[in-house]
Amino acid sequence: MSEHATTVTWTLNGKQVESPPGLTIMEAAKLHDLEIPNFCYHPGLSIAGNCRICFVESNRSPKPVISCSERIAEGLEIQTHSEMALEARNSVMEFQLINHPLDCPVCDKAGECVLQDHSYTHGPDRSRFEENKTIRHTKKLGSTISIWGNRCIVCTRCVRFCDEITGTGELCVVERGDRSVVDVFPGLPIENSLAGNVIDICPVGALIGEDFKFEARIWDMKKTSSVCAGCSRGCNIEVQSLDGFAKRIVARENPEVNEWWICDRGRYDYRYLLAADRVTDASAGGEPIDSDTADSSLNDLVSENGGIVGILVDPMMTCEELHLVNRLSSTLSDCQVAAWSTADGEAESFPNGFTISSDLHPNRAGVGAIIGKDAFSTVAKGLRRSLDAGDIDLLIVFAGFPHPDLEKKWIESIGKAKVRIVFSLQSGSWCEGADLLLPSTAPLEKEGSYLNQDGRLQRVRTLIAAGQQPFPSELVRLQALLTHLGERPRSVSSSGVFRELASSVEAFSDQSHSTLGESGCVLSSGKSAVGSMGGDA
Amino acid sequence: MAFKKVLTRHVGKKDCHTLKFYKKQGGYAQAEDAVKNQDPDALIDLVKASNLRGRGGAGFPTGVKWAFVPKHTDKAKYLVVNADESEPGTFKDRVLMEKNPHLLLDGIIICSKAVGIHHAYIYIRGEFVFAYRRLLEAVEEAYSDGLLGKGIFGSNFDLDVTLHRGAGAYICGEETGMLTSLEGKRGEPKLKPPFPAVEGVFGCPTVVNNVETLANLPYILEIGADAYKKIGPEKCPGPKLFCVSGHVENPGTFELPMGVNLLELINKHAGGVWKGRSLKAVIPGGSSAHVLHADECDVAMDIESLDEAGSMLGSAGIIVMDDSTCMVDALLNIMRFYHHESCGQCTPCREGTGWLEKLVHRIASGGGRHEDLQLIQDVCDRMVGKTICALADAAAFPAESIVKKFPEDFLHAIEQGGSPASRNRSRAAVGGGTDV
Structure with a gap:
C-alpha cells in the first residue's frame, strides 16, 4: 500500500464510506457498525473462508464474494442485503442446518450459539431436507473437552487455534465431505494449557466443556466482568454464575492483555470457592x-x-x-x-x-x-x-x-x-x-x-x-x-x-473505578510502581 | 494436411518408454536447445504465441500462466506437475506416463528453463502404480544421463524432479488442493488470491501444469507457434488426447487434432455405440461436465465450441451412454462419487453433495416425488459458484443437466417405483455407511 493512501473510499449499501486501507470487507464494515454474519472467521485466527455465511454482493464479481477474505478497494461497491447477498447467505444456512441435529433444547451452547443467531436471521423456517441425517461421533478429545460431532459445522476455528495460537496442533478434521468432523490423533488428546479456549470459540455446541456440560442454561446465568486472579497477568474473564455459584469462567476480550484467550487454570480454577x-x-x-x-x-x-x-x-x-x-x-x-x-x-x-x-x-x-x-x-x-x-x-x-x-x-x-x-x-x-x-x-x-x-x-x-x-x-x-x-x-x-x-x-491519582472501564488503564507511573519487586523474605 | 500423432506416436512400439528409444526418435533435442540456447522470456513468448491451453480441465493459456510468476524473487520457484488424473472418464495422462514418460520430462525441462525453476514435483495419483514405476525409471534414467540434476546437458542449469504419490483423494487434483497435499497437509483447496503463481507450494511461486500440457511443449518448440496454431482451431490448437469410455465398441485414448467432431470421434475412432444400439447421451469432458443429449453431439471438441454447446471440454473424458441407460442410475453413480470426494471444507459443497446423492438415491429406489426434481435444481443453484474450488460446480453441473435433459427417466422412476435397476435388486445403503 502506498504511503499516500491513508483511506480507501468505497460504497457500503449505497453509502459512500472511508476506511483504512488493507482491511477486509468484514473488518471495514464492522468499523461502520455493520456486523456481517460469520462462523469460521475469528479476529485472532487466520482466514479460512470455508463457512461461506459472510457472502455479500460486489460490483467487481458476478458471484457473491466472502467478506472475510475480500479486501476493500477504491470504488468497490458492496451490498450486504441485496437479493443476491441474502439468497447466498440463506442458502448457506439451509445447508448448515440439513445435517444439524437441531438439539438446542439439550445443547449447552443454546442461547449463545452463532448457528441459532444466524438461523434466526437467515435460516428457513422449515427444512426441505427429508433424508436421513449424517451421524458423526461424540467422544472425549481430552480430559476437559468433548466433541459432539453432529453439531460440528467444520469451521476449523478450533483446529486453527491449536495450530496458530498454542502451536500444539492436537486437533484436526478427519473424514471428508459431510462426514468431516473434528478429532484428535489416536493417543494424543488435547491437553494443552490453553485448550479450553476452543470451547469458547466454537460457534456451535460441538466442543463442550465437560466441566459445564448440563450445568446451566446460558440465559439463566448472571454474567460478571472480572479479572482472573490465577497469575499476575490479569487476563480478562467473564464469570457466569447461577444463584451465587460460579458455573463457568470464559475469556473476555482485551487486546492489551489476553486478546481473546485465557488459560485453563484461570478457566477451571474456581472450585476452591466451595472447597471443604x-x-x-x-x-x-x-x-x-x-x-x-x-x-x-x-x-x-x-x-x-x-x-x-x-x-x-x-x-x-x-x-x-x-x-x-x-x-x-x-x-x-x-x-x-x-x-x-x-x-x-x-x-x-x-x-x-x-x-x-x-x-x-x-x-x-x-x-x-x-x-x-x-x-x-x-x-x-x-x-x-x-x-x-x-x-x-x-x-x-x-x-x-x-x-x-x-x-x-x-x-x-x-x-x-x-x-x-x-x-x-x-x-x-x-x-x-x-x-x-x-x-x-x-x-x-x-x-x-x-x-x-x-x-x-x-x-x-x-x-x-x-x-x-x-x-x-x-x-x-x-x-x-x-x-x-x-x-x-x-x-x-x-x-x-x-x-x-x-x-x-501518587500512582493512582487521576483514576477512578469509572475510568478503568471494562479493559483497565495503565497507570502513568505504573512502571516505577511495578519496578523491581523483591522476592519473599 | 493429414494429422500426424505427436504425443502418442510411438505408443505400442517395443520399449517406447525407455530413454534409449525416446532419444533415438530425437527426444530431448528441444529441451537441450532450450536449456543451452534459448532466452527464458522468448520461450514464454513462444508458448504464449502458440495459444497452448491447459489440458487439465480449465483450459487456461499456459504461456500467460507462466508469465504470472514473478521474475525477480528471493524465493525458490517450483513446478508442480498435476498427474493426479482422477476425473471420472479420464485416462490420458496415464497413457503418457506409462508409454512415453520421457516426453513429460522433456516438457518439464522446457517449462523450468522458461520460468527459472530448479525443482519440479510430479504429483502422481496414488492408484497409478504402474505409471509411477515407469516414471520413476524414466527419472532415474534421466538423472544418470545428465538430463536432470546439476548442470543438465552440460550447461549450468540445475533441475531436480521429485515424484510424489497422492493418497487417493479426487480433491488433490484441484491445483491448490494438490499443493496443500504436497505440503503434507490435509488436501484442501486454498483461498485465492494469492494465486499459486505468486504464492503456491511452501509459500513460493509455483507453476501448476497438467501432464499433457507439458507434453505438448517439445512439439511447439520443434515446429514453432505458427505451425502449431494451424492444428485445430486457432484459439485452442494442438494435438489432443481424447478418452472415450462407456458404451462404445472400441473404447480408449485417441490422439486427434483439437476440434474434432464428437460424433466422428465416437463413430469412426471409437467404433460407434456398442451392440448396435443408438446413442442416448454423452458426457464430453469428464463427469463434471454438463451432459449432452444425443441431439447435441454434433459438436467440435474444443473449448469454445463446447462452451457454446453448454458443456465443457474439461479433461476430454468422453463417457458415452447408449439407449438402454437409465439416467437416474447414471446420475446416482456420479453423485455418489462427488459426495464421497467432497473435501468438506465449504458448507455448500459439504452438505450439497450429500443432499444430492440422497435425493437421487431416493428417486432411484422408488421414493421419489415430482417436486424432488425442482429441489435438485434448487440445491444445484445454491451450490454453483459458492465455494473455494469448483468441486461443488462439478457436482451440480451433471445433476442439473441430466435432470433437465432426461426428465422422462426421472418421471418414470418416480411414477413406476424406482429405476429399472433398483427394481431388480435391493440397493446398498447410501454413502459413508451412515444412512441407517
Missing part, C-alpha cells in the same frame, strides 16, 4: 462465634493493643483492601506492614505470544505500589525477625490464597505473635491457635481493582449479589475497624475507598 476446607465462619480460640461477636472481637483486639503491631498482607488482596490496611497501619503508633505469597508456579509461553506468569498472584504490583516496594523483601525480613524475637504483640495475617503453598518458616514465625488475627480463605496451620479467625473473601468475591504485572489497573467484580454475602468482606470489616478507631465516619463502597486511594497514592 474453606473458612466460612469466624472463630475465637478454635470456638465458632457469630459474625457480630467476631466484629466486636476484632475491634477490641486491635484497639486494646498498645504494643507493636505487625500486618502481613497477601497479594490476592485488592488495591482497595491494601489501602485500608495502610490507613489502619498509620493509625497505630507502632506498626509495620509486610507481605507474603505462595511459591511460584510454572511459567509458560506460546508461539502467538500468550504467556502464563509464574507469579500466581494478581496484585503483587498493587502491594508494591500501595504498601511499598520492599514489602516482600526487607520489610518482610524485618517483621519475621521481630516475630522470631517475640517482639510482636499483635499480628494481623491475611491469607486469601486459594492454593496456599506457604513457607514453613513463615508459619512458625506467625505462631510467635502474642496475639494473632487471621483472615483466611482456607483452614491450615497458619490458622491454628489464632486468637481470632475470620473468613476471607476469594478473588471472585471481591469488589475492587488489581494492578497487573505490566502496570495495568483493572476492575474485579464479585459474582455475589449485593446483600447475599455470607459474611462481611475484608473491605467492610476493615472500614468498621477504622470507624471504631475513630478514623472515618462511615463505610463506603469499594469505589469510594478507591477515591481515597487515588488521592493518597
Whole structure:
C-alpha cells in the first residue's frame, strides 16, 4: 500500500464510506457498525473462508464474494442485503442446518450459539431436507473437552487455534465431505494449557466443556466482568454464575492483555470457592462465634493493643483492601506492614505470544505500589525477625490464597505473635491457635481493582449479589475497624475507598473505578510502581 | 494436411518408454536447445504465441500462466506437475506416463528453463502404480544421463524432479488442493488470491501444469507457434488426447487434432455405440461436465465450441451412454462419487453433495416425488459458484443437466417405483455407511 493512501473510499449499501486501507470487507464494515454474519472467521485466527455465511454482493464479481477474505478497494461497491447477498447467505444456512441435529433444547451452547443467531436471521423456517441425517461421533478429545460431532459445522476455528495460537496442533478434521468432523490423533488428546479456549470459540455446541456440560442454561446465568486472579497477568474473564455459584469462567476480550484467550487454570480454577476446607465462619480460640461477636472481637483486639503491631498482607488482596490496611497501619503508633505469597508456579509461553506468569498472584504490583516496594523483601525480613524475637504483640495475617503453598518458616514465625488475627480463605496451620479467625473473601468475591504485572489497573467484580454475602468482606470489616478507631465516619463502597486511594497514592491519582472501564488503564507511573519487586523474605 | 500423432506416436512400439528409444526418435533435442540456447522470456513468448491451453480441465493459456510468476524473487520457484488424473472418464495422462514418460520430462525441462525453476514435483495419483514405476525409471534414467540434476546437458542449469504419490483423494487434483497435499497437509483447496503463481507450494511461486500440457511443449518448440496454431482451431490448437469410455465398441485414448467432431470421434475412432444400439447421451469432458443429449453431439471438441454447446471440454473424458441407460442410475453413480470426494471444507459443497446423492438415491429406489426434481435444481443453484474450488460446480453441473435433459427417466422412476435397476435388486445403503 502506498504511503499516500491513508483511506480507501468505497460504497457500503449505497453509502459512500472511508476506511483504512488493507482491511477486509468484514473488518471495514464492522468499523461502520455493520456486523456481517460469520462462523469460521475469528479476529485472532487466520482466514479460512470455508463457512461461506459472510457472502455479500460486489460490483467487481458476478458471484457473491466472502467478506472475510475480500479486501476493500477504491470504488468497490458492496451490498450486504441485496437479493443476491441474502439468497447466498440463506442458502448457506439451509445447508448448515440439513445435517444439524437441531438439539438446542439439550445443547449447552443454546442461547449463545452463532448457528441459532444466524438461523434466526437467515435460516428457513422449515427444512426441505427429508433424508436421513449424517451421524458423526461424540467422544472425549481430552480430559476437559468433548466433541459432539453432529453439531460440528467444520469451521476449523478450533483446529486453527491449536495450530496458530498454542502451536500444539492436537486437533484436526478427519473424514471428508459431510462426514468431516473434528478429532484428535489416536493417543494424543488435547491437553494443552490453553485448550479450553476452543470451547469458547466454537460457534456451535460441538466442543463442550465437560466441566459445564448440563450445568446451566446460558440465559439463566448472571454474567460478571472480572479479572482472573490465577497469575499476575490479569487476563480478562467473564464469570457466569447461577444463584451465587460460579458455573463457568470464559475469556473476555482485551487486546492489551489476553486478546481473546485465557488459560485453563484461570478457566477451571474456581472450585476452591466451595472447597471443604474453606473458612466460612469466624472463630475465637478454635470456638465458632457469630459474625457480630467476631466484629466486636476484632475491634477490641486491635484497639486494646498498645504494643507493636505487625500486618502481613497477601497479594490476592485488592488495591482497595491494601489501602485500608495502610490507613489502619498509620493509625497505630507502632506498626509495620509486610507481605507474603505462595511459591511460584510454572511459567509458560506460546508461539502467538500468550504467556502464563509464574507469579500466581494478581496484585503483587498493587502491594508494591500501595504498601511499598520492599514489602516482600526487607520489610518482610524485618517483621519475621521481630516475630522470631517475640517482639510482636499483635499480628494481623491475611491469607486469601486459594492454593496456599506457604513457607514453613513463615508459619512458625506467625505462631510467635502474642496475639494473632487471621483472615483466611482456607483452614491450615497458619490458622491454628489464632486468637481470632475470620473468613476471607476469594478473588471472585471481591469488589475492587488489581494492578497487573505490566502496570495495568483493572476492575474485579464479585459474582455475589449485593446483600447475599455470607459474611462481611475484608473491605467492610476493615472500614468498621477504622470507624471504631475513630478514623472515618462511615463505610463506603469499594469505589469510594478507591477515591481515597487515588488521592493518597501518587500512582493512582487521576483514576477512578469509572475510568478503568471494562479493559483497565495503565497507570502513568505504573512502571516505577511495578519496578523491581523483591522476592519473599 | 493429414494429422500426424505427436504425443502418442510411438505408443505400442517395443520399449517406447525407455530413454534409449525416446532419444533415438530425437527426444530431448528441444529441451537441450532450450536449456543451452534459448532466452527464458522468448520461450514464454513462444508458448504464449502458440495459444497452448491447459489440458487439465480449465483450459487456461499456459504461456500467460507462466508469465504470472514473478521474475525477480528471493524465493525458490517450483513446478508442480498435476498427474493426479482422477476425473471420472479420464485416462490420458496415464497413457503418457506409462508409454512415453520421457516426453513429460522433456516438457518439464522446457517449462523450468522458461520460468527459472530448479525443482519440479510430479504429483502422481496414488492408484497409478504402474505409471509411477515407469516414471520413476524414466527419472532415474534421466538423472544418470545428465538430463536432470546439476548442470543438465552440460550447461549450468540445475533441475531436480521429485515424484510424489497422492493418497487417493479426487480433491488433490484441484491445483491448490494438490499443493496443500504436497505440503503434507490435509488436501484442501486454498483461498485465492494469492494465486499459486505468486504464492503456491511452501509459500513460493509455483507453476501448476497438467501432464499433457507439458507434453505438448517439445512439439511447439520443434515446429514453432505458427505451425502449431494451424492444428485445430486457432484459439485452442494442438494435438489432443481424447478418452472415450462407456458404451462404445472400441473404447480408449485417441490422439486427434483439437476440434474434432464428437460424433466422428465416437463413430469412426471409437467404433460407434456398442451392440448396435443408438446413442442416448454423452458426457464430453469428464463427469463434471454438463451432459449432452444425443441431439447435441454434433459438436467440435474444443473449448469454445463446447462452451457454446453448454458443456465443457474439461479433461476430454468422453463417457458415452447408449439407449438402454437409465439416467437416474447414471446420475446416482456420479453423485455418489462427488459426495464421497467432497473435501468438506465449504458448507455448500459439504452438505450439497450429500443432499444430492440422497435425493437421487431416493428417486432411484422408488421414493421419489415430482417436486424432488425442482429441489435438485434448487440445491444445484445454491451450490454453483459458492465455494473455494469448483468441486461443488462439478457436482451440480451433471445433476442439473441430466435432470433437465432426461426428465422422462426421472418421471418414470418416480411414477413406476424406482429405476429399472433398483427394481431388480435391493440397493446398498447410501454413502459413508451412515444412512441407517
